[in-house]
Amino acid sequence: MKNHDLVLGTAGHIDHGKSSLILALTGTDPDRLSEEKQRGITIELGFARLSLDDGTTLGVVDVPGHEKFVRQMISGSTGIDMALLCIAADDGVMPQTTEHLAVLELLRIPTLVVALTKTDLVDDEWVEFMIDEVKGRLAGGPYENAEIIAVSSRTGEGLDDLKAALGRAAKATKRQKASDSTRLPIDRVFTIKGAGTVITGTLWSGAVSIGDELEVLPSGRMSRVRSIQIHGESVNRAEAGHRVALNLNALSTEEVRPGDFLAAPHTVTATDRFDADFTYLGLSSSDKPLESGARVHVSHGTREVTGRILCIGDEQGFKPGERAYAQIRLDEELPVSWQDHFIVRSYSPVHVIGGGVVLRAHPKRSTTATPEKIALLDALRDGDGDRAAECAFNLEKAPVTCEGIVHAAGCSQAAARRALESLEKSRKAVRLKSDQAGSSVYFTTPRFVQKMRSTIENALLAFHNENPTSTGMSKEALRQKAAVRLSPDCFDALLADAQAAKHAVVNGGEVCHPQAGAGAQALEKQAAEALLAALREADGSPATLDEIFSSCKIEPSLGRRAIASLEKAGEAVRITKELAFSTEALAQFEQAVRTRLADGASASAAELRDAMGTTRKYAIPLLEYFDDKGITRRSGDERVLTGR
Template sequence: MTDTAPALILGTAGHIDHGKSSLVLALTGTDPDRLAEEKQRGITIELGFARLELPDKTIMGVVDVPGHERFVRQMIAGSTGIDMALLCIAADDGVMPQTIEHVAVLELLGITACVVALTKADLVDEEWTGFVADEVRARLASTPFAAAEIVPVSSRTGSGLDELRSALARSAKGAKRTKREAPLRLPIDRAFTVRGAGTVVTGTLWSGTASVGSEVEILPHGLRARIRGVQVHGRPVERAEAGRRVALNLHAVGVDEVRPGDFAAAPDSISVTDRFDASVSFLGAAGWSKPLESGSRMHVAHGTREVTGRVLLMNGRASLAQGETAYAQVRLDEPLPAAWGDRFVLRSYSPMHVVGGGMVLRAHPRRTSTMPPADEALLDALRNGSEASIAQAAFSLASLPVTPIELAQTSGLDEKTARRELKSLEAAGGAVRLEGETGTEDRWASRAVLQRHRTAIENALLRFHAEQPSQPGIAKEALRRRCMPRATPACFDALLADAISQGVAVVSGGEASHPRAGAGAKRLEEQATELLASTLQEAAGAPPMLDELVAGSGLAPSLAYRALNTLEQQGRIVRIGQVFYLDVAALERFEQAVRARLSNDTPAAAAELKDAMGTSRKYAIPLLEYFDATGLTRRIDDKRVLNA
C-alpha cells in the first residue's frame, strides 16, 4: 500500500489546561496523552499524535503539543513541519501568556493557516463567549492570523465540533503544502525500540518520499541506515509522501545511535553547518524592553533540536528593536542540518522566552558579518524566493566556473533547479558553458570571469618563461598552483582548455607553455637533442659515462636530461643500465657480435663475449646485463647462451 493522498499536518497551540488534548480526543477519537505521567498530572509533556478526517475527506495528521511554559521547547519541536494551526483558547480564561508565546512561535515558523477554538464554551454564556472572541481578534490583529475563524466548542458536550471540522476544512484550502519533489527530510521527534523490529523513529515528513528499502542518512552523525518499514498512523505502507506523520523502522542503526533532534535525510542531500545567514525578526517578549544586541547568546530551535549560538547582525548594526527584521549570521555551538527556507525560533538565553526567529537563507556562508552589495542581493533573492533571481545572484558571486552541484551548494537551490537556471543563463547570453572532460561535469562561467582567468594563465606562463628561458613548459599542476590555487584540478582544466581555445596557451606532454614565449625554449631543446645525438653517434661503441656526457656537453643538466629522454623516446639511443647511453647503430653491432658467438649453441663466458664484441670490460658487463634483461641471452652459472 502506498500513502500518496494529499495530506496536511495540523498542530495544536495554546496555554496549559486550555483543553488541547481533550479537543484532539473529541475530534479524532485518539487520546494524544500517551504517558502515564501525563494522565496522572492532567497535562501534556511529550508530543501526541492522532489522525483526523475532515468532512471533505481531507486527511490531517494532528500533533498535540505541551502548553506549559516549561515545555516550550517541545512545543516548538512539535510545530516544526505543520501546515496549519489549531489555536486553543479556553472561553473561561481568555488569552494567557503561553497563548501569546505559541502564536509567536507559529508566526516565526511561517504558519499562515489557523483556526481558533474557544474551548470549554459550555462553562460560560454567549455574552462572555462573544467578549472573549473580541479579545482574541484584537490580539491576533497584528499577526498573520487576523482573519482566522473563531469557533466556540465544548469537548465535553460535543457542541461546535462539526462547525470546527468545517472551519478546519476551509482553512486547509489555503494552507501551504509541504514540498514533495525535494529530497527526503525528516526531523526526528521520537526514537525507540520495538521488539522484533528494532529501531523506530517518528516525525513529520518535511519533504520527499519515504520508501521501504531506500537508504537514509542520520544527521548530524552521518550514519547510514536502510528503511525496513514505513507506517502512517499505525498503518504499514510501502511509500509515504511529504506532509505525513510517519514512523520509520530503520535497519543497521541502534536506538542509542539516533535520538530526538536528529534528522533523517536522503544520503548526501544536505550537510550540517555551524553557521548560517538568515533574515531575523525580533519580537521581544512580555515584559521585555531591551533590544536584541549583535552577538547576543541565544537558544536556536531548528527542526526538533535546540542548540545554543550567537546572533551577529550584518554590516556593523549594533542592535535590533522589537518589531524589526534584519540580516544576521547565526553561529552555532553545535552543527545543524539547515537549508535554505528552513524556519527557526530564537529563545533568550536566560530566562528563556521566545523572542524572535526567522528563515535560513545561506546555509554555508563564509564566516563574516560583513555583507557587500552582491551578497546582499543574494540574500534579498533568497528571502523573496525567486529561483531565477537566486541563481543569477549566486552565479554573479562565483569567482570560478561552477557546476550545477556547486551552484546548488552556494545558492540553496536543489541541483536540478540549479542546472535548469544555468542553462537559462547560457541561453540568454549571461553564461558560457565549459565542457568537462570525460567523467567530469560541465561548468558555467560569465565572460568576465573567463577573461580574468584567461589573463591570469597567460601572465603566469609569460612569467615562467622569463624566469626559466631554457624550459619549454611548466607542468599543469604547477601552473594551477601559481595562478589559481583555489581552483580544483577539474575546474583548472576547464579554464586551461578555454585559454588554449583562445590562443594564449598550448599544452604538450602534460606541460603548458605560451605559444610565443615557449618557442625559443623548444628550439633550444631541439639543438641540445641533436648535439647529444651527434656526440653518441661519433662515440659509437665507446660512449662517455652518463655524468661525463652531461658535463662535457656544456648544457644545463636539466636541459641535457630532457634531450636524452627525447632521443630515447624517438628510438635513436638506448640507455644501458644506469651508466651510459649508446647509439642504436652501435648497439646493433654489439648484438650481432653476441649472436654470432653463441649461434652454434656453445655457451660463452663474459670474457669471451667481451672479446667477440671488441670492447672493454667497462662496457661489456653492462651490455651483457642489458641483453639478459631484454631476453637476448640467458645466464647459466658463469656462462651465457642465446634464448630459444
C-alpha cells in the same frame, strides 16, 4: 497535493484541553507517557490520526502547553501544515497562548482553526464574549479570518462543527516544503525487540521507500530503511506530509538521536552559520532592542542549539517588531536549507523573541552589506531561485560550477543551470572546461578570463626569462605561481582557455609560452640531435650520459630533457640512470641474446657477453635490462628466454 498528506498541530496554554480534544476527535489518547497521565499535562509530542467526514485524513501532532516545554512545542510545530489553537472558554488568552501563536506566525503556518474549549463550564453569553476576545487578539495578523469553533470534549458539543472547519481549512492548505529531496527531522528514537532502531518524524519533503539509503545529519552516518509505518500501518512508501515510523539498519539509539535529520545522501550539508530573514518580536515586558551578537537559542526542525545573532549591515541591534537580515552563528551545526523556518528564544530567561526564514545556508562569516549581497538576499527572500542563482554568480570572485551556485544560493540545480545559461547567452558569463577526463564545467566573467590569460602569460614569460634553456614549467608550478587559490581542476579549465587563445602551450604536464619557449625548444632539439649522433657513433660502447653531455658541451639539465625526448621519439633507450643506447644498437644486442638462447638453450652472463660481442661493463646492465623487460629470466647462474 492530497489533503491526507497534511499534518495538523495543536497549540495553546497548559490545561486548555488540547489532548482531551484530540482524544474526543480521533479516539486516540496522545498522552503516551505514564508521567503525563499522572501529572495531567503533555510533556512530549503525541500523535494521532483524524478522519474527517469528507474523507480527508490528517496526521495530528499534539504538543505540550506548559511553559517549561515550549521547546517541544516548537519541535512539533516545525513539521505541521495547519494548526488547531485551543483556548479554554473559562480562561481566555493566556501567556502560552500568545507564545504558541507567535511560534505559529514565525513558522508561517498558513492555516489556523481556533477551538474554544471547555464551553460546558461557562454560559452562552460568556462563550460569545470569549469569541469576540479571540477575534480581537487575531485581528491584524495572518490568522484574523480563522474560524473559531466553540466545543466541549466532555459533552461532544461542537465537535462536528470543528471537524467541518478543519476540513475547509485542509482544502485551503498547501504543503510548504514541496521539494523533491527527502528530508525528515527526527522527534523520537527507540528500539523494538527483534527489529532494532526505530525513528519517528514528519516527512518534510520528498518520499521514502523500503530499501532507500538515508544520511543522518549532522553526523553523516548512513543507514537503509528496513520498514515503514504510517499510523501503525505498514507501507512500502511514504510521501511528504506523512507522520512516519522508520525501522533503520546499522544504527544504534546512540548513533541517531531526537533532533537529528534524515535526508537523501549528500543533498544537505550541515552548517554552523546561515543568513536569514529575521523578525524580532521583542523581549517580554521590554521595548529594548536585541543587540547584534546577542546569545540566543535557535530551534530548527526538532533540534535547538545555542548561538549568536548578528545584524547584516551597520545597525547595532534589532528593534521590537523589526524584520531585517541577520547572520546566525551556531555553537553546533544544523542541516538548514533555503526557505526553512526557525525560531529564536532568548538566552536567559528563555522566551520566544523571534524567528524567520533561512536564506543562505552556507554564507561567508561576514555581516558586510554589499549591494551584491543584499541583492542575493532579496532574491532568496522573494523565493526567486533563478534571480538568486544569478546574484550568487555575481558574488563569486573565481570560476564556479553549477553545483557551486546551488551550494552558495541554496537554489535548485535547474534554477542554477537556467541562470548560468542565460548569463552565458548574454555574454555576462564564460563557460570553461579542460581537456582532462571527468573535469567539471566552470563559469566565470569575461573580465576574469582576460585577467587570468594575462596572469598565465606573464608567469610563463618570467619563467622563461629566468630559465632560458628550459622548454617550460610544470602545470602545478604554474598554478602555484599564477592562481594558487584555485583548484587544479579549475586551473586546468583556465589553462585550456589560455591555450585556445594562444597565450600558452600545454604539452603533457608541461606549459610554455608560445614565443618564449621556441628558443628553448630549438636548443633541446639541437641537444637531442648531438646526443643521438654520439650514441650512434659509439656503436654499442657509449660513454656515460654525463660524459657525453660534457664532450658535446650540453648543460646537464638540458641534456636530460633531450635524452627524454629521444626516448619519447623511440630513438634512444636509457637502461640505467647514466647509460643509454641508440635503439639500433640495443636491438642488435637483444637479437644476439635471442639467437644464443634459441630452442630452449641457457647461457651464463659470460657466454651472453661473448654472444653480444661487448664487455662486462655493458653486458651486465644490458642483461639486467632484458630481465626487467621480461625478455630473459635467470635460472640459477644462467639465463633463458621467457618466450616473449
